[in-house]
């Protein structure tokens with residue numbers, strides 16, 4: 001096993017941003033780091049999930 005690629009599909013290519021406060025998730029957008037986004041539900045900074 002020498003491959004680091006996970007062939008999955010489902011979520012976007014960049015993964016998801018997750019709010020650890022309330023559990024809200026949304027697809028990660030390229031060029032927009034999760035930790036610069038705020039959760040629309042509770043206003044907390046989101047992290048990468």
Ligand SMILES: [Zn+2]
Pocket residue numbers: 019020021022023024039040041042043044
């Ligand atoms: Zn939240």
